[in-house]
Amino acid sequence: MKATALAIPEIFLIEPKVFNDKRGFFFESFNHRLFEAAIGRTVNFVQDNHSKSVQHVLRGLHFQTQQPQGKLIRVIQGEVFDVAVDIRPDSPTCGQWVGTYLSAENKHQLWVPEGFAHGFLVLSESAEFLYKTTDYYAPQFEVTIAWNDPDLNIDWPFTGDPILSAKDQAAMSLKSYLTNQFK
Numbered sequence: 001m002k003a004t005a006l007a008i009p010e011i012f013l014i015e016p017k018v019f020n021d022k023r024g025f026f027f028e029s030f031n032h033r034l035f036e037a038a039i040g041r042t043v044n045f046v047q048d049n050h051s052k053s054v055q056h057v058l059r060g061l062h063f064q065t066q067q068p069q070g071k072l073i074r075v076i077q078g079e080v081f082d083v084a085v086d087i088r089p090d091s092p093t094c095g096q097w098v099g100t101y102l103s104a105e106n107k108h109q110l111w112v113p114e115g116f117a118h119g120f121l122v123l124s125e126s127a128e129f130l131y132k133t134t135d136y137y138a139p140q141f142e143v144t145i146a147w148n149d150p151d152l153n154i155d156w157p158f159t160g161d162p163i164l165s166a167k168d169q170a171a172m173s174l175k176s177y178l179t180n181q182f183k
Helices: 032-039 174-181
Strands: 002-005 012-015 019-021 024-026 047-054 058-064 071-077 079-086 097-103 109-112 116-122 126-133 142-144
Touching: 012 032, 058 079, 071 079, 071 097, 071 116, 079 109, 079 126, 097 109, 116 126
Parallel strands: none
Antiparallel strands: 002 012, 012 109, 019 024, 047 126, 058 116, 058 142, 071 109, 071 126, 079 097, 079 116
16 A cells, blocks of 8 residues: 655545456455554544445535544545545644545545545546545534635536535535634
């Protein structure tokens, strides 16, 4: 497994060692010991999630104000553009984002630690998305930052209007969240 820190150094692109032959492929999709060594911290995953979405669905940018979740993300069918936004007020990279392509073909994974909003856009006809979390889902603490927040200026690889849930349509700006958090 190869782990590469992205522009925000706490976020890692994980590339598994894939063994291909005429029968197909094999790779170790998760090894706790190797993963912790690669990212340099202890992690305890408590929940696995699986979603399927159609093309142009954009989910996010989500996070929990309490019970924050670190996420280890991968795609097992199709392709997505995956984005993490630093929402930590005291961080030198607060308000910055990183994005990467995750697909069944490239088999890459993304580690997004606690303190980041997360979202993805489905680029293929459909995509199946798996992720492990470091805490349980707590909808009462969930916040959504607008996918098109002009202050974030995320370069989504899509023109037009994505398909959004009602919750994502009602999202707030990062500036509004940070301002209201400290009132």
